[in-house]
Amino acid sequence: MNPSAECCERARVTHEECFCPIITPKLAAILNPTRIIRLIQGCGRTVPRNFKCGSITTPP
Numbered sequence: 610m611n612p613s614a615e616c617c618e619r620a621r622v623t624h625e626e627c628f629c630p631i632i633t634p635k636l637a638a639i640l641n642p643t644r645i646i647r648l649i650q651g652c653g654r655t656v657p658r659n660f661k662c663g664s665i666t667t668p669p
Contacts, residue, residue, distance in 0.1 A: 617652035625662060632663020642667070 612620070632640070642665045646656050660667040 612648050612651050616648065620649050620652040620654055625660075629662040632665055634664040637664045640665075 646667060649656055656667050
């Protein structure tokens with residue numbers, strides 16, 4: 610399923626520095642990092658390889 614226009618608008622304007630500090634190991638266990646990366650990419654943004662965001666590191 611493609612992300613909504615509202616979701617993509619938020620993904621385009623939000624900087625990683627704003628939300629990465631709040632991603633704790635407990636929150637990361639609830640979130641599906643692969644799904645989040647696909648959502649961001651589906652909105653036209655790129656996710657750098659080996660990017661550290663809170664307790665999650667994106668795949669190489």
